[in-house]
Amino acid sequence: MTSTPDDCTAALDLPGIREAVEQCLHEFLTAKEQTATRRRLPPTAARSLRSFLDSGGKRLRPLLCAIGWYAAGSPGPLPEAVVRTASALEFFHAFALIHDDVMDRSETRRGRPTVHRAFARQYADRTPDAAAEHLGTGAAILVGDLALCWSDELLHSADIPADRLRAVRRLSDLMREEAMYGQYLDLLAPTTPAHDIRVPLTVIRYKTAKYTCERPLHIGAALAGADPPVLRACTAYALPLGEAFQLRDDLLGVFGNPDRTGKSRLDDLREGKRTVLMTLAHQRANPAQLKTLHELVGRPGLTDHDADRIRTVILETGAHDEAERMIRHRHDRAQRALDRAPFPPDVVHALRHVARRATHRDL
């Protein structure tokens, strides 16, 4: 792939980058499957991860990592080491999602049974249901653990010069901790007051803004030996973008079309997920609306009718409009950050495209 400043629109070949990442992930998993079979070990984990990756996903983190590499001014086709590092981020993400689904007891992801549910179904023919559930959870924890180890293996087997690897490692360490602290705060959020907006704002800061957007860009930029102004410009763009992205995700979790999001739009409500959207609704609700929220949000057997009643509260309190306003505001901040970023024009163009896609999704 070549990119020249005067060929802005076709410049960064995002589908090509995605394709290279897919190929890297699949070759790695094929090798793992073959080694396991040769050692008479179960190829289950590699197959389960392959099926998980095949079920979809935006590959946002690998794409941002590759864009970060170009943001630091690197020319020409994406080197193998950058593809491997970008792929490592996708394995880490698979780990995080598989464990998140266990913690949230989610039934579906990307329109398919979650990993723990798929294992539980598979074991159901040889053991009673309760035991199968339990084995399914255990197997999913292990597949997640292996995905984390394999993420690390992809990264440390990439051919990266020692000084740049040190910078990448430092950022990758931060990213992994930020993802996990974010998930921990998310997990405990239901035990905090429903109107306290600081909790969901901290969660999206760590779990999405930093983990999903800022650090992948940073890691790509560090691979290219980026200097501090480039890293700061990545941050100025990525933090508002990541927050907008998560706010959109939360809206889609309640108002989206399940056929297009691949997620039930009852799960977040049944789980009582403490999103910014729900917190805004709690803050603005009158006593009758608050009663509806307290009665219905977090109810495991929540019906479509119940969900409609909650949606009405979210709309009538203006929480929906306020969330849209927050998305717009953050999207605009991300775009403005690009106006003054020291990035090549093709990178600016690609990042503007990513920002629009991530925040204007009508899924």
Add this chain to the structure above:
Amino acid sequence: MTSTPDDCTAALDLPGIREAVEQCLHEFLTAKEQTATRRRLPPTAARSLRSFLDSGGKRLRPLLCAIGWYAAGSPGPLPEAVVRTASALEFFHAFALIHDDVMDRSETRRGRPTVHRAFARQYADRTPDAAAEHLGTGAAILVGDLALCWSDELLHSADIPADRLRAVRRLSDLMREEAMYGQYLDLLAPTTPAHDIRVPLTVIRYKTAKYTCERPLHIGAALAGADPPVLRACTAYALPLGEAFQLRDDLLGVFGNPDRTGKSRLDDLREGKRTVLMTLAHQRANPAQLKTLHELVGRPGLTDHDADRIRTVILETGAHDEAERMIRHRHDRAQRALDRAPFPPDVVHALRHVARRATHRDL
């Protein structure tokens, strides 16, 4: 620490090595706790891990790693990089135990509540019991995940020359996979025929012989740039030792003194853990004994009286004696492997000591 061949008994300062590892682990966790607090993130994970480490543990893997370093002929005091690598193995082990306890739904470990139970108790004052259980499990999964990441961080931040780091990484990748494949086979063992000895033998091969003994020695030896004969001699010693160690552990899990092992001697029986010992009992049982095993093993509400009935079957079938014979046989093989190992005398002396301690434990 100095070691000379004619000062065999005092040669390898195992307590000193252990002390250096403890200090490394605690300094790392203190730094993590301080960073989290400074960033207004919960210091929970670091504190939970510290408490887990403080509750005991033999530090067998770090000790074997350090001994492996000396086995390759390295002189003098243990360098910081070896201490860090050895400590990384202990973090990895903490990760593995915390997740194993979640998968096995164990209540106690080292005489204290397991990590998921401790969290569940802690959350019980702010949320209903079922929710507290669920949060406890989620938090334990996350603390395990962080321990795995921190293990990796300790390793890659150690000051190891590039070529040796490559060798260490390759072995560490193998070790992590072997631990997880072993755990996966262990998890699914209850769905396989109770008399099939290949299943528990494969589990102890991967989960204990390779993960606990062979790879830590290999990793330490690789840090010192060991040549193939040294690595092969490590294997010849470590595999039978590891199997003997696990066979002893399984015996203690049923016949041990809980005050000294820190583990309930009902857990393995309640869980229906598919050990070599239990498989031997199933293989040798007459119809009446088999009926007792089928009725009682794996029963969640198993009483002390039930456990005594199972113990009687294990003793009367000769399964107990056969397990003791297997331990003796493997211990002797490990000792004989040392007779021809190209290790310095102080290393041979230390490894003989470890073999005796690991297999003759009367806990």
